[in-house]
Amino acid sequence: MSQQQSTLYVELGDRRYPIHIGENLLTSRGLLAGLIKSRQVVVITNETIAPLYLDIVLGQLPDSILVTPVIIPDGEQYKTWQTLGEIFDQVLVARHNRSTTFVALGGGVVGDITGFAAACYQRGVNFIQIPTTLLAQVDSSVGGKTAVNHSLGKNMIGAFYQPTAVVIDTGTLSTLGAREYAAGLAEVVKYGLIYDAEFHAWICANRSQLVARDGDTLRYAIQRSCEIKAEVVAADERESGLRAILNLGHTFGHAIETYMGYGSWLHGEAVAAGMVMAVRLSALRGSVDAELVVELEQLLVDLGLPVWAPTEMRSETFIDLMALDKKAIDGQMRFVLLGALGAALVVDDVTEAELVALID
Amino acid sequence: MSQQQSTLYVELGDRRYPIHIGENLLTSRGLLAGLIKSRQVVVITNETIAPLYLDIVLGQLPDSILVTPVIIPDGEQYKTWQTLGEIFDQVLVARHNRSTTFVALGGGVVGDITGFAAACYQRGVNFIQIPTTLLAQVDSSVGGKTAVNHSLGKNMIGAFYQPTAVVIDTGTLSTLGAREYAAGLAEVVKYGLIYDAEFHAWICANRSQLVARDGDTLRYAIQRSCEIKAEVVAADERESGLRAILNLGHTFGHAIETYMGYGSWLHGEAVAAGMVMAVRLSALRGSVDAELVVELEQLLVDLGLPVWAPTEMRSETFIDLMALDKKAIDGQMRFVLLGALGAALVVDDVTEAELVALID
Numbered sequence: 001m002s003q004q005q006s007t008l009y010v011e012l013g014d015r016r017y018p019i020h021i022g023e024n025l026l027t028s029r030g031l032l033a034g035l036i037k038s039r040q041v042v043v044i045t046n047e048t049i050a051p052l053y054l055d056i057v058l059g060q061l062p063d064s065i066l067v068t069p070v071i072i073p074d075g076e077q078y079k080t081w082q083t084l085g086e087i088f089d090q091v092l093v094a095r096h097n098r099s100t101t102f103v104a105l106g107g108g109v110v111g112d113i114t115g116f117a118a119a120c121y122q123r124g125v126n127f128i129q130i131p132t133t134l135l136a137q138v139d140s141s142v143g144g145k146t147a148v149n150h151s152l153g154k155n156m157i158g159a160f161y162q163p164t165a166v167v168i169d170t171g172t173l174s175t176l177g178a179r180e181y182a183a184g185l186a187e188v189v190k191y192g193l194i195y196d197a198e199f200h201a202w203i204c205a206n207r208s209q210l211v212a213r214d215g216d217t218l219r220y221a222i223q224r225s226c227e228i229k230a231e232v233v234a235a236d237e238r239e240s241g242l243r244a245i246l247n248l249g250h251t252f253g254h255a256i257e258t259y260m261g262y263g264s265w266l267h268g269e270a271v272a273a274g275m276v277m278a279v280r281l282s283a284l285r286g287s288v289d290a291e292l293v294v295e296l297e298q299l300l301v302d303l304g305l306p307v308w309a310p311t312e313m314r315s316e317t318f319i320d321l322m323a324l325d326k327k328a329i330d331g332q333m334r335f336v337l338l339g340a341l342g343a344a345l346v347v348d349d350v351t352e353a354e355l356v357a358l359i360d
Numbered sequence: 361m362s363q364q365q366s367t368l369y370v371e372l373g374d375r376r377y378p379i380h381i382g383e384n385l386l387t388s389r390g391l392l393a394g395l396i397k398s399r400q401v402v403v404i405t406n407e408t409i410a411p412l413y414l415d416i417v418l419g420q421l422p423d424s425i426l427v428t429p430v431i432i433p434d435g436e437q438y439k440t441w442q443t444l445g446e447i448f449d450q451v452l453v454a455r456h457n458r459s460t461t462f463v464a465l466g467g468g469v470v471g472d473i474t475g476f477a478a479a480c481y482q483r484g485v486n487f488i489q490i491p492t493t494l495l496a497q498v499d500s501s502v503g504g505k506t507a508v509n510h511s512l513g514k515n516m517i518g519a520f521y522q523p524t525a526v527v528i529d530t531g532t533l534s535t536l537g538a539r540e541y542a543a544g545l546a547e548v549v550k551y552g553l554i555y556d557a558e559f560h561a562w563i564c565a566n567r568s569q570l571v572a573r574d575g576d577t578l579r580y581a582i583q584r585s586c587e588i589k590a591e592v593v594a595a596d597e598r599e600s601g602l603r604a605i606l607n608l609g610h611t612f613g614h615a616i617e618t619y620m621g622y623g624s625w626l627h628g629e630a631v632a633a634g635m636v637m638a639v640r641l642s643a644l645r646g647s648v649d650a651e652l653v654v655e656l657e658q659l660l661v662d663l664g665l666p667v668w669a670p671t672e673m674r675s676e677t678f679i680d681l682m683a684l685d686k687k688a689i690d691g692q693m694r695f696v697l698l699g700a701l702g703a704a705l706v707v708d709d710v711t712e713a714e715l716v717a718l719i720d
Contacts (some may be wrong), residue, residue: 057515058390085441088441088516089510089512089518093511093512095683118481120476120480120518121515122516122518123505123507123515123518123519123520124519124520145483146483147483150448150449152453153452155483156452156481156482157448157480157481157482158480158482159480159483159484159519160483180517238483343614359501
């Protein structure tokens, strides 16, 4: 491998797996073929990604194996029970057995639904993540959270199921739309806030290079984000403790997504506005300086992200929607706040009065 | 506990769980309430079982917790993707969070679909098995295999997901229909054949007491069956080796079920006919005496079970249907045969010619 490629590992014992990061990995000789051990492969992608990268991926696979491409519609609104059922129909018609490998080629929606399909197909088959959006590369492709949405809540049906490998080709970001790209940067910002003040400072200093999609800047941002995520997931795979800090801004963000209907706001956009709310709540509680809220808003605006929830969403709307959120335990809402810049903590003692003060 | 109750364990490390066996355990003071740690419970049962046992189970739970009963139609033909979706709808409408507990109250269909629902709901919640059929008590409630069927194959979508406890009230067998009861005995017979020649001899000697549902005979039959299953599952949870022996008769049996349409033959009936085929194939290969086939047929007939596949199913029908079976690896069909009475083995070198000789 050249110097522009790197590999890090998610340390999960006998389910340890590599994350390969680099430009043009999709055409890197033998990489994909070497990762697939089976004689059958299902490649799941969407209508937007298929014309761009499907043939490239198929071209890397030996002719001798059975390959079934499954193309789903593009968008969070298709991350559903019904789409999942249609995937199973196609895979069963093509007669894949339980030694097959599922490959997710696309963004977070493709990765989440493919991972869940792999977890359930014949009670579990191997799968490989090839994330093609920044959000998927720095967040959803790593860590084994898979799911589909339900009209009553996001990611309500799913599984913890780890891939056997993640292949991040940073070259795929060149075709990513501006909104989707910015949405991915929201998660990059999150890692600095919750875990690494130095990384946060680096992001602030390099915001214009990030917006310009400078290759080296981007590679470092992705690598550091994946390192942090891998470390947190290795420490707490099933989110019984530490892993919850990855949800900074997500409790508010999920409420925004549910309220607006999936697909209206991008996940990363909702998380951006949600992070501002969480950091502002942290400041109201005195654990971080109010100046950090202002700085964060400016950073997110510079990166092309929203910093306010829709104005028609009042505190009672948030409270109602958040009560159903998976992070609510026995009716008690939990929030990820900042104890300090670079150090998140989970609290369950936020009062409704505080939420009213924050939102209304 | 009285002498008529016993507890054994499935040894799976930190997921170790108890199987409680005894008469009237459902009304045993504090047993169920003690097993449920959450403040929310979903009890999934079917239209046949609900009038018999639902109120009894609900009566054991503290008034202070949220209890949502979900009643599904009775029958293998409802063990589907669609029923599963309807379960999630009801559980989400009632706002269960991820600390809820799912309870399966019913036979194998209820247990399989509830276990899979528990595996997927909010990426996994606790669940407890209360099997009310003999088949579920000696087989499907123990070992963590959960699934729904697909029109192209049985148990194609599912998960390995262990319960936190199994509660077997042998009293529930008094209300079981004769066909369902006999179907459960097929699996009891299986355990002797694959694992324990002495148990097989005991079954043969006690066939009339088994048919008469004699309490002591039944309790021992269930306990020994669960012990064998627990031992095999502890050694090989995900069926990478030994666990496959539990499928004696199932490769042929699944083909019969698929061919006839789910719900026409009971699972245990198909397994009975399938076991005769597997043991006859073992005899054709010389690993067991041909006399065992005759003895087994007589035993199964005495227990009220079929010993022949439908006559219209020819070898090519079996071969075609079995090729899709999950036990087929990369197109090679695998069969569980007997190396000797009480010692099963898995083979993958059965030829089509042998199947033609066996079936046609």
